[in-house]
Amino acid sequence: MDEAFGPPRLEDGRHLWRIARDSKTLDLNSPYSYVLWCRDFAATSVVARAGGEVRGFVTGFDRPEDPGTLFVWQVAVDAALRGRGLAGRMLAALADRGFRFVEATVTPDNTASDRLFTAFARDRDAELRRTPLLSGELFPGDHQPEELYRIGPLDR
Known part of the structure; x- marks a missing residue:
């Protein structure tokens, strides 16, 4: 199935929210936040369309204190298309x-994201640095720590 990539509309x-919900792994944001993300961060996000439907997305933003750095917020692919490299193509x-x-x-338990970002860095011949960023105690409930993955510089 051929995909077309472009900014979200x-x-x-609602489709981003559904895909995130169905992933069963992402922290699910409110439907409202996904709609606003499509308005306010369309230039720094991408959706994959196949058969006229949104089948995957990468949401991100240009870090205000580090312009030129894309911070990836969420990556998700419809279950039927997982394992085909769609996430990597959207990220690229x-x-x-x-x-x-x-x-x-x-x-630490997110092996899919680790593989995605490791492969992306390797394919771009770019350095990947992993550093602790957010301890689990910063979050309510039982939440694992978040490690920062920083890839680059990327060749233009």
Whole structure:
């Protein structure tokens, strides 16, 4: 199935929410936040469309205190398309919008994200640095620590 990548549209917010919910692994934000994300961060996010439907997304933002650094907020792919490299292709399409660095936080048990960002760094021949960022005590309830993955500099 061929995918087309592009920025999300306002009406895509409900689809991002559904894909995130169905992932059963992401921290699910409110439907409202996904709709607003599609409005306010469309330039730093990407959706994959296949068969006319949103089948995956990467949401991110350009870090205000580190311009040129894309912080990846969430990555999700419809269950039917997982394991086909779609997440990596979306991440590459987004990073190719002129970012010099890519950052994300990853919990110790998130092997899918670790593989995604490790492969992305390898494919770009870019350094990947992992450093502790957020301890579990910063979050309510039982939450694992978040390690910062910083990839770059990326060749333009």
